[in-house]
Amino acid sequence: MRKEPNLFKVCILSLVFAFIVGLVGIETAWATGTSLKIGLATNQRTGYVFSKSMLYFKDASGKSFKASGKVLLKTNSPKKIYVNDKSATLPLAITSKTPIYWENRPYRGWLQIYPSSQGFNVINVISVEQYLRGVLKMEVNPAWQMEALKAQAVVARTYALRNKGKHSSQGFDLCALPHCQVYRGINAEDPKLDRAITSTKGLVLYYGSKLAVTPYHSDSGGYTANVWDVWSGNIPYLKAQKEPFSYVSPYSNWRAVIPLGELESKLKKNGINLGKIQRITIAKRDEGGRAVSILIEGTGGRKTIKASKFRMIAGSDKIRSTNFEIKGVGKNRSTPTGRLSNQLSEEAVLNDHDGKLLSSLVKEGVFSTEELMDMLVHPERKPHYLRVALQRQSGTKSKTSYYFASSNDNALVLEGRGWGHGVGMSQWGAKSMAEHGWDFKKILMYYYPGTKLKKIY
Numbered sequence: 001m002r003k004e005p006n007l008f009k010v011c012i013l014s015l016v017f018a019f020i021v022g023l024v025g026i027e028t029a030w031a032t033g034t035s036l037k038i039g040l041a042t043n044q045r046t047g048y049v050f051s052k053s054m055l056y057f058k059d060a061s062g063k064s065f066k067a068s069g070k071v072l073l074k075t076n077s078p079k080k081i082y083v084n085d086k087s088a089t090l091p092l093a094i095t096s097k098t099p100i101y102w103e104n105r106p107y108r109g110w111l112q113i114y115p116s117s118q119g120f121n122v123i124n125v126i127s128v129e130q131y132l133r134g135v136l137k138m139e140v141n142p143a144w145q146m147e148a149l150k151a152q153a154v155v156a157r158t159y160a161l162r163n164k165g166k167h168s169s170q171g172f173d174l175c176a177l178p179h180c181q182v183y184r185g186i187n188a189e190d191p192k193l194d195r196a197i198t199s200t201k202g203l204v205l206y207y208g209s210k211l212a213v214t215p216y217h218s219d220s221g222g223y224t225a226n227v228w229d230v231w232s233g234n235i236p237y238l239k240a241q242k243e244p245f246s247y248v249s250p251y252s253n254w255r256a257v258i259p260l261g262e263l264e265s266k267l268k269k270n271g272i273n274l275g276k277i278q279r280i281t282i283a284k285r286d287e288g289g290r291a292v293s294i295l296i297e298g299t300g301g302r303k304t305i306k307a308s309k310f311r312m313i314a315g316s317d318k319i320r321s322t323n324f325e326i327k328g329v330g331k332n333r334s335t336p337t338g339r340l341s342n343q344l345s346e347e348a349v350l351n352d353h354d355g356k357l358l359s360s361l362v363k364e365g366v367f368s369t370e371e372l373m374d375m376l377v378h379p380e381r382k383p384h385y386l387r388v389a390l391q392r393q394s395g396t397k398s399k400t401s402y403y404f405a406s407s408n409d410n411a412l413v414l415e416g417r418g419w420g421h422g423v424g425m426s427q428w429g430a431k432s433m434a435e436h437g438w439d440f441k442k443i444l445m446y447y448y449p450g451t452k453l454k455k456i457y
């Protein structure tokens with residue numbers, strides 16, 4: 001017999017429904033406002049999770065169970081996974097009262113195991129503030145001035161929220177790689193950086209009614225770049241500006257030697273086939289002197305390309321910025337190899353005389369503590385530091401033939417300043433501003449003029 005629903009039941013049901021909608025609403029607000037899904041690994045077939053306390057699992061069908069110790073995840077059919085010997089349906093949520101380890105690295109928040117085309121993706125679901133704790137150390141040195149660290153915290157927060165959903169097709173918001181922002185979980189946390197994050201909690205940059213675009217880079221080399229010259233678009237606050245203070249970073253001056261054969265094949269791989277390269281010139285510069293476009297002339301034709309594209313094709317680790325001069329294309333003689341070029345640009349060992357010279361310069365106090373630390377950690381950078389020290393002592397910028405006297409045969413030789421695309425905030429520039437007493441707001445307003453700081457929670 002079919003019963004008519006009575007009014008009381010309808011009311012109760014409506015209340016329950018309203019309550020659920022409310023909960024979902026809060027959940028959604030939390031998800032869109034302050035939590036992020038970070039992709040730790042993609043297309044895995046097997047791996048371990050671990051926690052110092054009990055691990056709780058809940059699968060897509062609502063089945064829940066727990067396990068302790070090192071737990072093996074293994075998949076061999078789509079959307080199904082084995083948790084030790086228990087079968088579960090993806091996506092699978094993993095929670096614990098203590099940090100959860102994925103492949104020996106601990107993370108806050110919880111993990112979601114999401115189905116992918118070739119297995120599963122491992123996702124860390126975490127609040128934005130906790131996420132930043134695992135990001136900042138990958139970008140700045142905790143020894144820097146607090147205001148520079150705070151500026152980085154705001155920029156990284158804005159970047160993360162603006163780029164939320166970048167990897168939505170894979171089930172997460174941001175990856176943990178340089179493609180988005182490098183994220184290392186608890187292992188990357190630092191008490192001083194934590195203070196920079198908590199003291200700027202919820203602060204982001206807005207332009208009009210939208211989160212601002214906040215690219216940043218290591219060192220502008222004295223003058224930042226226009227976004228339209230490097231990528232495209234016409235974002236008014238991402239325009240070329242002179243750094244207010246001159247500063248020195250490990251990347252202030254660099255030299256790149258690129259064998260022409262290597263360059264020709266890299267261009268060809270990118271669809272630019274000009275035969276044997278005969279001449280390379282800077283076709284256009286911006287107001288700061290930065291290369292905007294490059295004319296390449298070869299036996300098979302000529303082509304002008306964006307300097308930023310040229311940098312990416314030739315290798316952004318070699319051509320560290322577009323803030324460079326062309327020091328010549330070497331004559332035809334012997335054929336240097338790619339390996340030779342690497343040795344020349346990052347010579348690993350100093351000879352005896354240079355070693356002694358460097359030690360005496362260290363004693364004279366030419367280097368900052370950070371530079372000394374960097375030298376200890378990266379002894380292969382010693383030739384670079386020797387060159388920097390000699391330049392500082394002589395007060396000149398480009399007496400740089402010191403290491404590369406015989407290196408310009410059959411190669412493109414560039415000398416440049418700074419590291420990175422040059423758009424938005426220069427991290428070493430921000431450091432110099434903080435050293436001159438600028439607070440993080442003044443630093444941000446300099447690099448992103450016209451944007452506004454807004455506290456969103």
Ligand SMILES: [Zn+2]
Nearest residue numbers: 174175179180
């Ligand atoms: Zn990414």
